[in-house]
Amino acid sequence: MKDTVIGVDLAKTIFQVHGASRAGEVMFRKKLRRQQFMQFMATQPPALVVLEACGSAHYWARELAASGHEVRLIAPQYVKPFVKRQKNDAADAEAIVIAARQPEMRFVEPRTQAQQARSVLFRSRERLVHQRTELVNALRAVLYEFGLVVPQGIAHIKRIEAMLDEAVLPELVRQECLDLLQQISEQSVRIDARTKKIRMLAQGSETACRLQSMPGVGPLTALAVEAFAPDLQTFRRGRDFAAWLGLVPRQFSSGGKERLGRISKAGQADIRRLLIMGAMTQVNWASRKGPAPGSWLARMLARKPRMLVAIALANRMARAIWAMATKQEDYRDPALSVAA
Numbered sequence: 443m444k445d446t447v448i449g450v451d452l453a454k455t456i457f458q459v460h461g462a463s464r465a466g467e468v469m470f471r472k473k474l475r476r477q478q479f480m481q482f483m484a485t486q487p488p489a490l491v492v493l494e495a496c497g498s499a500h501y502w503a504r505e506l507a508a509s510g511h512e513v514r515l516i517a518p519q520y521v522k523p524f525v526k527r528q529k530n531d532a533a534d535a536e537a538i539v540i541a542a543r544q545p546e547m548r549f550v551e552p553r554t555q556a557q558q559a560r561s562v563l564f565r566s567r568e569r570l571v572h573q574r575t576e577l578v579n580a581l582r583a584v585l586y587e588f589g590l591v592v593p594q595g596i597a598h599i600k601r602i603e604a605m606l607d608e609a610v611l612p613e614l615v616r617q618e619c620l621d622l623l624q625q626i627s628e629q630s631v632r633i634d635a636r637t638k639k640i641r642m643l644a645q646g647s648e649t650a651c652r653l654q655s656m657p658g659v660g661p662l663t664a665l666a667v668e669a670f671a672p673d674l675q676t677f678r679r680g681r682d683f684a685a686w687l688g689l690v691p692r693q694f695s696s697g698g699k700e701r702l703g704r705i706s707k708a709g710q711a712d713i714r715r716l717l718i719m720g721a722m723t724q725v726n727w728a729s730r731k732g733p734a735p736g737s738w739l740a741r742m743l744a745r746k747p748r749m750l751v752a753i754a755l756a757n758r759m760a761r762a763i764w765a766m767a768t769k770q771e772d773y774r775d776p777a778l779s780v781a782a
Contacts, residue, residue, distance in 0.1 A: 658720030
């Protein structure tokens with residue numbers, strides 16, 4: 443165990459560094475420019491360096507680890523209670539050290555460069571999808587101003603094109619609508635290109651291929667798990683991974699009385715959203731075609747609302763993902779297992 447704990451409050455230009463012993467004795471306080479930071483850390487003996495999990499924290503974690511330090515990241519909400527009175531960089535760095543010394547503190551796993559590259563691709567696609575949705579809504583709003591109502595969704599673009607050919611609109615409005623259609627088309631090409639890259643990456647990953655053997659998990663979900671989730675071996679069991687994703691009820695318990703509310707939504711939002719979408723697809727399919735008689739899904743749909751069933755199914759999917767990744771096994775259908 444390292445004898446020195448160094449807390450670093452990261453910024454774009456000025457870094458605040460706070461060094462202390464394990465017992466809490468202050469050893470140094472430094473304000474360093476970005477160019478001086480690594481030079482100073484290279485002169486320090488191997489220590490436990492603690493950073494807040496922010497935009498550049500994963501990069502600095504890799505750089506500091508290469509210099510021989512042990513690096514840990516802490517979520518900002520776990521540091522805030524330890525800030526004393528005034529809020530400034532020096533107080534933040536000191537609070538990081540105090541928080542890191544707590545024996546029950548939870549830390550964030552630093553991401554690898556490959557994980558960050560996958561997350562950039564995933565975020566790029568998500569950004570383009572949001573921009574395309576904005577353009578589609580702007581186009582629908584323009585048409586609505588002239589009495590033309592179009593349902594929501596990208597699937598109605600062909601309908602809008604046919605509507606523009608038939609409707610009597612001012613030429614300025616028609617030109618604006620055609621320009622929006624062209625922008626939507628360009629965004630769709632970019633989205634398709636990134637979707638193709640994601641599928642290629644998912645096909646080249648053994649873990650992603652294994653995860654896709656589960657119903658409701660496609661290339662996007664599999665890549666999101668690889669990009670945003672830490673090594674699943676760090677979770678003791680599947681329910682811990684589901685709790686990390688925020689797919690468990692939020693508690694308001696007191697006095698020995700248990701009160702459970704909606705899901706906490708306290709974890710990784712991208713994976714959680716994709717799992718819920720995949721679960722909702724299965725629930726909709728089962729509602730139309732009928733679930734397997736006697737199955738868990740059939741029993742749940744018989745007595746619970748569909749959205750609640752989808753959340754519960756997403757929780758089960760998260761647990762199954764943990765089991766598949768940690769045991770290196772493909773998905774096994776529970777109904778087939780029982781029948782065997």
